[in-house]
Amino acid sequence: xxxxxxxxxxxxxxxxxxxSDPLEWATSQLNDVPEFSWKGRILPExxxxxxxxxxxxxDRKVLRKKFKNDKDGYKREKNKLRHLTGQKFWWNLELCIRxxxxxxxxxxxxxxxxxxxxNHFAISEKDxxxxxxxxxxxxxxxxxxxxxTFEKMVQEATVAWTMIHHxxxxxxxxxxxxxAQWAKEKGRKVGVNENHARELLELHTVSPECGYTxxxxxxxxxxxxxxxPNWGKRRxxxxxxxxxxxxxxxxxxxxxxxxYKSGRKSLSAVITDLVNHPSxxxxxxxxLCRYFITDNPTKEMMEPIIRAWEKSDGFLPDVHxxxxxxxxxxxxxxxxxxxxxxxxxxxxxxxxxxxxxxPKLMDLYTLGLKPTHEQRSLEYLLRELGHHPYLAKQPNGWxxxxxxxxxxxxxxxxxxxxxxxxxxxxxKSQTNEFYxxxxxxxxDNPNEILKTINQQGDLSNRHVMLFNLPETLKS
Amino acid sequence: xxxxxxxFLKGSATTLFLAGFNFPVLANTTKKKxxxxxxxxxxxxxxxxVPIIGDKNFEKRRKxxxxxxxxxxxxxxxxxxxLKNFYNLWQNNLGAIVHATNIPYTKRSHFDGQNLMExxxxxxxxxxTGWLGRGMKxxxxxxxxxxxxxxxxxxxxxxxxxxxxxxxxxxLPRTELLQLLKSVYADKSEHDLANMMEIIANRxxxxxxxxxxxxxxxxxxxxxxxxxxxxxxxxxxVFEVDGFDTHAAQGGVNGSxxxxxxxxxxxxxxxxxxxxxxxxxxxxxxxxxxxxTIEQNGGRGTEHGYGSxxxxxxxxxxxxxxxxxxxxxxxxxLFEGRDLNSTIDARSVYASAMxxxxxxxxxxVQKEVFWGDKLQDLSDKLFKI
Numbered sequence: 034x035x036x037x038x039x040x041x042x043x044x045x046x047x048x049x050x051x052x053s054d055p056l057e058w059a060t061s062q063l064n065d066v067p068e069f070s071w072k073g074r075i076l077p078e079x080x081x082x083x084x085x086x087x088x089x090x091x092d093r094k095v096l097r098k099k100f101k102n103d104k105d106g107y108k109r110e111k112n113k114l115r116h117l118t119g120q121k122f123w124w125n126l127e128l129c130i131r132x133x134x135x136x137x138x139x140x141x142x143x144x145x146x147x148x149x150x151x152n153h154f155a156i157s158e159k160d161x162x163x164x165x166x167x168x169x170x171x172x173x174x175x176x177x178x179x180x181x182t183f184e185k186m187v188q189e190a191t192v193a194w195t196m197i198h199h200x201x202x203x204x205x206x207x208x209x210x211x212x213a214q215w216a217k218e219k220g221r222k223v224g225v226n227e228n229h230a231r232e233l234l235e236l237h238t239v240s241p242e243c244g245y246t247x248x249x250x251x252x253x254x255x256x257x258x259x260x261x262p263n264w265g266k267r268r269x270x271x272x273x274x275x276x277x278x279x280x281x282x283x284x285x286x287x288x289x290x291x292x293y294k295s296g297r298k299s300l301s302a303v304i305t306d307l308v309n310h311p312s313x314x315x316x317x318x319x320x321l322c323r324y325f326i327t328d329n330p331t332k333e334m335m336e337p338i339i340r341a342w343e344k345s346d347g348f349l350p351d352v353h354x355x356x357x358x359x360x361x362x363x364x365x366x367x368x369x370x371x372x373x374x375x376x377x378x379x380x381x382x383x384x385x386x387x388x389x390x391x392p393k394l395m396d397l398y399t400l401g402l403k404p405t406h407e408q409r410s411l412e413y414l415l416r417e418l419g420h421h422p423y424l425a426k427q428p429n430g431w432x433x434x435x436x437x438x439x440x441x442x443x444x445x446x447x448x449x450x451x452x453x454x455x456x457x458x459x460x461k462s463q464t465n466e467f468y469x470x471x472x473x474x475x476x477d478n479p480n481e482i483l484k485t486i487n488q489q490g491d492l493s494n495r496h497v498m499l500f501n502l503p504e505t506l507k508s
Numbered sequence: 509x510x511x512x513x514x515x516f517l518k519g520s521a522t523t524l525f526l527a528g529f530n531f532p533v534l535a536n537t538t539k540k541k542x543x544x545x546x547x548x549x550x551x552x553x554x555x556x557x558v559p560i561i562g563d564k565n566f567e568k569r570r571k572x573x574x575x576x577x578x579x580x581x582x583x584x585x586x587x588x589x590x591l592k593n594f595y596n597l598w599q600n601n602l603g604a605i606v607h608a609t610n611i612p613y614t615k616r617s618h619f620d621g622q623n624l625m626e627x628x629x630x631x632x633x634x635x636x637t638g639w640l641g642r643g644m645k646x647x648x649x650x651x652x653x654x655x656x657x658x659x660x661x662x663x664x665x666x667x668x669x670x671x672x673x674x675x676x677x678x679x680l681p682r683t684e685l686l687q688l689l690k691s692v693y694a695d696k697s698e699h700d701l702a703n704m705m706e707i708i709a710n711r712x713x714x715x716x717x718x719x720x721x722x723x724x725x726x727x728x729x730x731x732x733x734x735x736x737x738x739x740x741x742x743x744x745x746v747f748e749v750d751g752f753d754t755h756a757a758q759g760g761v762n763g764s765x766x767x768x769x770x771x772x773x774x775x776x777x778x779x780x781x782x783x784x785x786x787x788x789x790x791x792x793x794x795x796x797x798x799x800x801t802i803e804q805n806g807g808r809g810t811e812h813g814y815g816s817x818x819x820x821x822x823x824x825x826x827x828x829x830x831x832x833x834x835x836x837x838x839x840x841x842l843f844e845g846r847d848l849n850s851t852i853d854a855r856s857v858y859a860s861a862m863x864x865x866x867x868x869x870x871x872x873v874q875k876e877v878f879w880g881d882k883l884q885d886l887s888d889k890l891f892k893i
Contacts, residue, residue: 093755097755097809101808102572102808104762104763104764157619158619159619201617222844228617228620228632231633232633235633417676417677419658419659426659426662427619427623427633428633429633435700436668436700437660439700439701439704440655440658440659440660440670440671440672440704441671441672441673441704441707441708441711442658442672442673442674442676443658443659443672444701444704444705444708445676445680445708446658446676448680448681448686448708449676449678449679449680449681450678452678452681453678485688485692488688489685489688494681494682494685497681497685498685498688498689501689502689502692503692503693503696503698503701506701
């Protein structure tokens with residue numbers, strides 16, 4: 034049962050009391066979305082997007098022209114521009130905010146679910162989204178809606194600037210729209226870009242299980258045509274997302290057999306129907322079970338989550354509680370392989386490693402400078418572990434399946450960074466007693482575990498062993 | 509420009525017709541053959557790497573990007589002057605090029621394009637395995653893949669137990685600890701973990717002193733060459749080279765596109781060094797998502813295009829040649845009026861390569877790896893069969 038603390042959160046730290054009612058401990062964290070526990074500065078998405086704008090404009094419109102015959106000069110000035118717009122800093126700050134929720138907040142269960150949703154509505158590696166706005170998108174669009182309905186989260190994520198840009202909806206133009214007419218007269222070719230439409234169906238809501246066709250995808254793209262950033266000479270593609278009817282495909286659309294009138298309101302109407310489709314709740318229930326419990330969820334596991342969804346109209350706190358309860362009920366039967374980021378946070382929490390730089394250190398940063406090694410430590414570490422949450426390779430996010438995390442190098446990273454982490458601990462916690470207490474608190478078979486790790490004489494090696502035992506890799 | 513499209517087409521029609529009757533002879537099982545794929549990310553400019561000689565259209569539209577002192581390969585094509593190692597291979601019949609080729613992807617997104625170059629499919633993100641992984645599965649090459657990167661590339665997905673090498677900057681724990689973990693995994697029936705730990709423990713025993721190795725492609729390639737050379741070593745290796753997306757200051761001989769080409773060239777050299785004589789039984793191919801526009805842009809760079817080129821190296825090549833069905837560079841011959849066209853589906857080259865190296869019937873590769881898509885068997889044109 035004690036693996037439950039690692040399954041739905043990050044284990045118990047040295048200062049955490051052992052909850053008398055573990056399930057109540059977990060579910061009581063899910064009612065609200067509290068303030069961030071990070072005490073340093075937190076920038077709004079819009080401000081970060083302005084830095085993105087300054088970078089894109091400066092590079093594309095200024096430097097590329099100015100240094101067209103000077104490769105080295107171009108590289109040099111572009112580097113300056115990177116620092117002037119905080120390109121290497123902001124995402125480190127975002128990771129501090131993110132990880133503090135796991136390690137320092139009163140609601141680590143909410144944090145673990147936040148990471149789930151951030152990955153469900155993933156922004157994968159594209160342009161410089163990760164460096165500027167992905168973290169803020171995950172705060173303002175994803176986490177902020179965790180006490181709302183799933184529908185609200187989808188509605189907002191779908192028209193979020195970062196998502197629209199990520200999935201190319203700026204390039205999605207109705208072939209019979211006004212814009213398409215104009216383009217044709219000028220000899221340019223424009224048309225639908227199905228990317229965002231397909232992902233809305235496949236990844237975000239109903240999944241292919243619902244049996245939509247390629248024609249449904251095209252019709253969905255027609256519905257989405259016109260949702261694009263407000264373009265400007267100086268802000269380029271970084272303006273706020275709005276509905277531009279000149280790009281919208283006129284006429285009625287038909288998706289999964291239902292007709293929708295053309296215009297601004299059609300996207301929201303389609304989303305309402307998608308989130309209420311049975312395939313949508315089954316898909317989300319399956320993914321929640323896969324995240325918490327096992328690579329191969331069963332119908333029985335998914336059932337209570339689907340019921341909670343139906344009863345509450347997809348009210349996320351209720352859905353989350355149902356998922357956590359299922360995870361609790363199956364905690365003795367299944368152990369779930371922890372992805373590298375969650376594993377790192379489990380290790381940091383349980384063994385009291387100061388992973389996150391202090392707000393004071395982060396707030397020392399000044400634009401124009403290269404951030405220090407310490408200020409960049411989280412980004413570096415996550416990349417080394419092969420799992421930077423803002424750099425998923427594809428829009429389907431990072432995998433939940435253990436086989437995707439099985440490579441010799443990825444496991445080597447867990448060995449060597451467990452060792453590194455040990456040396457970041459304060460001296461007082463580098464004792465046998467500390468480890469005995471921690472193992473007692475967090476594992477159901479403490480004697481067996483201690484016996485295994487104590488085969489290593491050196492405490493740092495015991496630490497490496499502990500965090501690479503099957504019981505920790507899979508929780 | 510003396511060649512016309514028609515000349516190139518001569519001969520290929522008959523072999524296409526015969527392809528179905530051309531059953532390959534069963535493998536000589538004593539010989540281990542290797543396949544290496546180098547992924548060139550960002551859109552490799554085939555016209556910069558292998559420019560056409562004496563084409564007025566080309567010279568006019570790219571006047572600031574034309575290279576000086578290119579290396580003449582034949583009467584029609586030249587080679588980028590910095591590709592010295594490749595040229596060495598070429599001179600020894602160990603280097604060849606397929607030109608005006610691409611995967612069947614005509615839009616211009618890196619992400620969709622890179623996804624498709626790895627899956628070999630038509631719809632971005634629809635397929636979750638790579639064409640190479642599926643080909644290895646067909647060839648029953650479980651545990652024979654080696655990726656020179658931290659995550660397993662999508663290209664290799666589809667067959668389990670691949671190895672990867674991308675050295676950590678930190679020292680591995682002692683072998684004794686690794687052995688202990690391996691026995692714990694085995695006791696708990698964690699077979700995947702136990703298999704991985706076995707690879708790791710063996711690796712730790714081999715590395716002397718644990719000095720951290722360079723992650724440069726040239727060092728990785730030397731290491732990979734040594735592994736591929738071993739009779740029980742991997743048979744497939746995958747590299748990645750970034751930085752081909754040169755929208756600005758692409759430049760000439762010393763431009764930014766050259767930097768990435770030089771990195772690719774260094775892989776050829778180090779692989780050859782590591783492989784020694786086994787280069788004779790190896791085939792190296794490059795893979796990219798698309799080529800680049802013919803016309804230079806305002807920043808003396810190029811935009812995303814369509815047709816590109818494939819570099820090939822190794823002793824399994826038939827001969828040094830630029831194999832192409834050249835589409836021409838007049839405006840009406842260009843794809844959408846702006847890009848070098850693709851007249852050979854790049855997947856025909858990869859399917860033929862897998863058929864040759866994995867000793868598998870081309871038709872089976874075509875059917876089971878590429879869903880029966882219309883592909884040409886180019887094995888007898890390009891490779892020793």
